[in-house]
Amino acid sequence: MLQMKGISKVYRADVVQTSALRDFNLTVDEGEFVAVTGPSGSGKTTFLNIAGLLEAFDAGSYLLDGQDVSRLGDDARSRIRNEKIGFIFQGFNLIADLNVFDNVDVPLRYRGFRAAERAQRIQRALELVGLASRGKHLPSQLSGGQQQRVAIARALAGEPRFLLADEPTGNLDSVMARQVMELLEEINGRGTTIIMVTHDPELARRARRNVHMLDGQVTDFTEFEAAIRVRETRAAAGA
Amino acid sequence: MEIRPILSALLRNRTGPLLVALQVAITLAVLCNAAFIVQQRLAKMDRPSGYDEDNLVTLQVINFGRLPKEAGLAAIAADLGALRAMPGVVAASATASLPMSNAGFGWGFQRTADANDPTNTSASLMLADQYGLEAFGLQLESGRWFTPEEIGTAADFAEFGATLPATVVISRALADQLFPDGKALGATVYDSSTRAPATVIGIVERAQGYFVNNPGVERSAFYPVVIASGESLYYVIRTRPGERAAVQREVESALLAVDPRRILRDVRSFGEIRATAYQNDRAMTITLLTVIALLVAVTVLGVFGLMSFNVNRRRKQIGTRRALGARRSDVVRHFLLEGWIVTTAGAVIGVALAVGLSVWLVSTFDLPKLDWRYLPVGVLALWIVGQLAAYGPARRAAGIEPATATRSV
Ligand SMILES: Nc1ncnc2c1ncn2[C@@H]1O[C@H](COP(=O)(O)OP(=O)(O)OP(=O)(O)O)[C@@H](O)[C@H]1O
Ligand SMILES: [Mg+2]
Numbered sequence: 212m213l214q215m216k217g218i219s220k221v222y223r224a225d226v227v228q229t230s231a232l233r234d235f236n237l238t239v240d241e242g243e244f245v246a247v248t249g250p251s252g253s254g255k256t257t258f259l260n261i262a263g264l265l266e267a268f269d270a271g272s273y274l275l276d277g278q279d280v281s282r283l284g285d286d287a288r289s290r291i292r293n294e295k296i297g298f299i300f301q302g303f304n305l306i307a308d309l310n311v312f313d314n315v316d317v318p319l320r321y322r323g324f325r326a327a328e329r330a331q332r333i334q335r336a337l338e339l340v341g342l343a344s345r346g347k348h349l350p351s352q353l354s355g356g357q358q359q360r361v362a363i364a365r366a367l368a369g370e371p372r373f374l375l376a377d378e379p380t381g382n383l384d385s386v387m388a389r390q391v392m393e394l395l396e397e398i399n400g401r402g403t404t405i406i407m408v409t410h411d412p413e414l415a416r417r418a419r420r421n422v423h424m425l426d427g428q429v430t431d432f433t434e435f436e437a438a439i440r441v442r443e444t445r446a447a448a449g450a
Numbered sequence: 451m452e453i454r455p456i457l458s459a460l461l462r463n464r465t466g467p468l469l470v471a472l473q474v475a476i477t478l479a480v481l482c483n484a485a486f487i488v489q490q491r492l493a494k495m496d497r498p499s500g501y502d503e504d505n506l507v508t509l510q511v512i513n514f515g516r517l518p519k520e521a522g523l524a525a526i527a528a529d530l531g532a533l534r535a536m537p538g539v540v541a542a543s544a545t546a547s548l549p550m551s552n553a554g555f556g557w558g559f560q561r562t563a564d565a566n567d568p569t570n571t572s573a574s575l576m577l578a579d580q581y582g583l584e585a586f587g588l589q590l591e592s593g594r595w596f597t598p599e600e601i602g603t604a605a606d607f608a609e610f611g612a613t614l615p616a617t618v619v620i621s622r623a624l625a626d627q628l629f630p631d632g633k634a635l636g637a638t639v640y641d642s643s644t645r646a647p648a649t650v651i652g653i654v655e656r657a658q659g660y661f662v663n664n665p666g667v668e669r670s671a672f673y674p675v676v677i678a679s680g681e682s683l684y685y686v687i688r689t690r691p692g693e694r695a696a697v698q699r700e701v702e703s704a705l706l707a708v709d710p711r712r713i714l715r716d717v718r719s720f721g722e723i724r725a726t727a728y729q730n731d732r733a734m735t736i737t738l739l740t741v742i743a744l745l746v747a748v749t750v751l752g753v754f755g756l757m758s759f760n761v762n763r764r765r766k767q768i769g770t771r772r773a774l775g776a777r778r779s780d781v782v783r784h785f786l787l788e789g790w791i792v793t794t795a796g797a798v799i800g801v802a803l804a805v806g807l808s809v810w811l812v813s814t815f816d817l818p819k820l821d822w823r824y825l826p827v828g829v830l831a832l833w834i835v836g837q838l839a840a841y842g843p844a845r846r847a848a849g850i851e852p853a854t855a856t857r858s859v
Contacts, residue, residue: 256856256857259856260853260856260857263773264852264857265772265773265852265853265855266851266852266853267849275473282645285777285778286777286778287776287777289772289775289776289778289780290777291851292773292774292775293774293775293776294775298773298774298855300504300770300855300856301856304766304767304773304855306767306770308458308463309455309458309459309461310458313455313458316455317771317774318774318775320452320455321771321774321775321776321777321780322775365774369775377856398666413789
């Protein structure tokens, strides 16, 4: 599904160079729910941006759905983002001047669907996130959790294979965060692959797979796995 | 088309777009009316005068004191002879005033000797000698010009007024006005103040009168008279094509060689006379064109400013749209469309304003009613200008990185 090998990404400011990703390797299979954790500045967002074709990378190979995406032109990348990938942002990124319905409509218009199909998809997506009756509301008239659910509806309306979420609960209180997490789990249950960056260890633990990042690389073990490994090592030593 | 969501987003922050739309509206209203007025002034300035303007030199002769009649006539004959002897000169003629000069006799002609004849028509009256036709380069449409025997001589204007000539040549416009039935040639017309009759012996195709701002400028008449006193004496000299400038340079010395004791004034080409005649129209045209240019410039800046502001304010939104699958061209189109909506809203108001302004101009200044075709042309022009103004910001918007969606706060 997603296969990154030896990816590196360097940000060049005037004098400073930042290696945001260094020899980054990760494979995610269809249907997985991956939680990415790691300290601030470890490259989580950079990874997500590259995975979602928001940014180019400097070296390595990236196969998305079996397709080498490193040499694609801007329009082709836009098309893949539009059709295969759904984005969920920490700050929701709803368009404040558009109501809920029109917000969910945004990617569908770029997709070129006809009005009737768009309306149907928007309705279905809003029903899934439990906001079917709020189509005419402006984002500012909704709670943070509701806004994020609108954003999830927007990400889902085009039925992407992939959902990329950068701290989707980062701006939510714990109750709303749990609701959003449950929604994501439900979506994953229907077969959508999800990669989610989070700072919240509790949410990370609920994901089926954890990836821990440090200094632009995937560390070999998550803290959880490391703990198990330590125990196994002890057991082996004791045996 | 994605007009509806763009429109509803615009309406949520309507102050800026509304102000720019109003600016577009005012520009359109002024643009249409000003362009219409400019076009009319240009058409007015472009009217043919009937004279061979390119090849004419004119000047005024001012004598020291008043010449006795015979001496005056002799002096004029000597001057015309000298002028005709100049290389490049085709004809030379004496007259008492110059057409299009904003000074001269307004005269009344009518078809009968009745006191209150309703056919009384005003015209510019010019005095001419037998050389007038050739010297002015007039086109004789029918009949004939004056013979040397017909040229009357008057010591001064008082004598001229008391003994009006028996023949007259009139312009086509005056003939049409006096004789709508078309039987002007050979007819008798009457001077409307003294009721003196004169036979129309010739009709010239066109001979504009003294006052170009007068709607009756095309109506003119020539009397075969030379004023001997020199109290108002002009020479009209026609040259061969291309020799006007040389003649204009030499004419003073040629005349002063005949008699140095006088003043020669205003040695001018007819082009200079025309330029003076239409000075106000030209000034008005330039003023209006400047106003149009400034208004359009301000409108361009308004649209550009609004779009730039919107692009900057929505960097994150644009990044998000890109992340959600907008191509660069979609972003460009989005902002061009937004600019178009604002321009079009302004144009709709502007058409109403333009019509209102025209109605006011018509009623207040008696201007002709705005030709409606200026409205679609004006709208089209503002559409183009608006799209050009929006294009820069739209391109800049398209350059915003998709990663702005996740990177910026
Ligand atoms: N546009 C940029 N220009 C320069 N450096 C950048 C840019 N974006 C990210 N970086 C740097 O790259 C490194 C990785 O950043 P990234 O945003 O991927 O970290 P992160 O793991 O998402 O952090 P956080 O948890 O704080 O969101 C950091 O050192 C950051 O400063
Ligand atoms: Mg981050």
